[in-house]
Amino acid sequence: MSRREVPPGECPQCWQHAYDRNAHRHLAPREDCPQCVDHMINGHPYLVPKKSV
Ligand SMILES: [Zn+2]
Ligand SMILES: [Zn+2]
Incomplete structure (x- = not known):
């Protein structure tokens, strides 16, 4: 299964x-x-955190 990586903030x-x-x-x-x-x-319960650096 190919899966796109979820970008930060999404x-x-x-x-x-x-x-x-x-x-x-x-x-x-x-x-x-x-x-x-x-x-x-209701909004998104979780967003991918932005990576530092
Ligand atoms: Zn859906
Ligand atoms: Zn969502």
Whole structure:
């Protein structure tokens, strides 16, 4: 499995869902992803910290 590294300041889940087609594979074409909706409404619980140096 190839996985993009999540850049600093990004939400790992949203990043993966945005770039990994398989993340939404179980959803209907126009069906909302509960996890993504939750983040849009409640915000992201975790963001990748920015690396120092
Ligand atoms: Zn998120
Ligand atoms: Zn999603």
